Amino acid sequence: MFKASTYLWCCCLRRCHVQRVRGHPAAALHHLTHFPPNEVDEQVLPFSPTRHYGTGTEDDPFTIYRDPELIGKDNLKRLRFVCISDTHNQIHKIKIPNGDVFVHCGDAVRWSSAARDILVYNEFVGALPHRHKLFIGGNHCVCLDPKRPEQSQKILSNMIYLQDSMTDIEGVQIYGSPWRPKRGIIYPAEAFGYDPTRIREEKWSNIPADIDILLTHGPPYSVRDYHPLTDERIGDPGLLDEVVTRVRPRIHLFGHMHKCRGASLYKSENNQVLEGDHFQPQSNDILFVNLAIHQGKTLGEPVVIDYYY
Template sequence: MVPLNSIQNSGSGTENEPFIVYRNPRMIGKENKHLRFVCMSDTHNDIDKIHIPHGDVFIHCGDAVNHRTSSRDIVRFNDFVGQLSHKYKIFISGNHCVCLNPKRPDKSQKLLTNMIYLQDQLIDIEGVGIYGSPWRPKRGCFYRAEAFGYDSKHIREDKWSKIPDGIDFLLTHVPPYSIRDYNSSTEEQLGCPDLLDEIVTRIRPRIHLFGHMHSCYGASSYKSEDNRILEGDQFQTDSNDILFVNLAIHQGMSYAKSTVIDYYY
């Protein structure tokens, strides 16, 4: 068992100080393959205003557009991503992506020609398992940006239970309950409790990436040894913790930074 008082902290998720995560912490110091992931979410038509570092894999966790103009803007987003130098580009939908049909992911993939579109799908990128699922508990019929809203009574059985365990990366748009999901205007935590329970009791990815809650951008780690959630921008490389990252870039009049992760496996 990895000790609680791990002495090696590494990275803050920036281009110069990326999060460094090992699939198996026991392999630290040994020869490993690795990929650099450059990650973001909730750019809402402003991706061209954000610095995107070079890397191997580009990930966007939804809401690249605004719901009122999504049909037009998703084309612009696809064109922009096509100009990026990353070898792999991955996208999942968000609640503003009303132009994407939840029942026809094949049509969404045909529209998003410059990236891999994931909807309840596992892919292998050079030996790294990545699963993407865009769903979130439905808010109600009067909420217009309601793409991929799902009945909260059935979302676990129909969606979260289908996520395979032991994957490297899990991509969702919605946060898990209590982890970077606080809505300051309503003073509520709006993450999904069923998603949290599935993640920490069964799925146990090394990294969970999400967005949606703009005010909660940043990283937290889940201490597997004593079930604690630690807020902050430091991740202990030599641990079995799950790294949770809220990638929501758009901060009103300003923008957060892309999150950079070096993943060794």
Template structure:
């Protein structure tokens, strides 16, 4: 568990603020709003073999680095979005094997009706499997009755602290996020920031390929307001190959985490031979601008 001093509180907006947690060192594969210098272009070019996350140039991820270059591998094409906020019909959804939505498909004030419309739209998509986790705007979903949520969202697989195996690829979805305070109405699936790691993130299994959450891990495409407990569990224990999330709209894009640059965070769990982790913020909605769906080819 984290020491209580890890979280502070901004009194005027009631947003959890992290005071003393080390930052993850990552390589940005796509544009990051905090890094606009010429050095960013050189960094992006140096990792161009990873792909760009588009339909024509998807991110390429292998289950194990030893598989790189081998032939006749199985693979799934993942088409991923988050935070579409009633505008999913306005973006192009490329074809693929698995469609993934990481929460906030709707707005909190019209949740019930809009989720039905969203469910109907997802039913028209051609993907063989469609996965969804909730977000903080999905206030009409009862966290204690995931069976009812699945019944409402019957055109997709609803994941709430569950794992699904798709052709040998294990994907775990969890919708929780640290609680922000009483001034916020869109607070579905919010959890006390002091307990969320022990009660929720510690239950994420270690034998998964892909992790879906709504909230970002702290310091990775999150404006430093993500969850430190999630970061620590992901990079020191779970170590999925891909972590997909949303929530922080301005930080859409992908970053690559390498253990060799993060010994301070990993501590005695550090392993120099660990596989890299692809972190992707999938937030589509940018006010008047809408980002594109992210495409990932996963080989195993």
């Protein structure tokens, strides 16, 4: 069980009030793309898939089924998701493939000019051809008032704004939450920062169980969450525990950690220590994808997912 004592605290310059996790099991993962930096050997697993999952590109999208028993069946419904995060005012430079649902997991702008640039972003997204468009806030979205999500929805008029809320898109249940453990007062880009000792009880425990897709801005602990400046993992252990033991989405999309972009597959059969009493072998495969586009001087590409149900 996650407790406040899971966290250590560092008060060094540039790391003031940055939480450090201790004694919490890490998720064992199969990395499908972009091997993350600083992975430890015991967390990385060899992978011999029984089917092709795809690579997340427009020509070879990730292929995910709501139920493994649907694999190979005919006449299934399909939604194509085109997913990005952390574009930081650069979205106009990105080739965005067509699809059914456009997803942005936060930080469309930079904090210093967020109020102006969020309007430009909204206009750009309004011109995209996707039938459905989803957005959650990120730490740079300081122009969005967490206490007034209805006002944020008015600002983001060309998309569905999710803040601890769910939407149903053609029978697919999607929940979005923008929060992440806060870092302290020295960080100007600190929108949606939350007390890490309370975030699980007050935010993550409210995520509905058995949704299809979860959107967060920050990563769960040990899943593409390495911070090269602090040499630490900064994902949230409470989020990890809720996702893998109770919520069990088929897909979890996030961003925030730019250097850890890419996709990893979580399989219950490899994570008995992490799941504990909730362990159900071969019942909880989750596609985790860090969607961060902005890679310093370069930009990544949107991730494309075909979801069959």
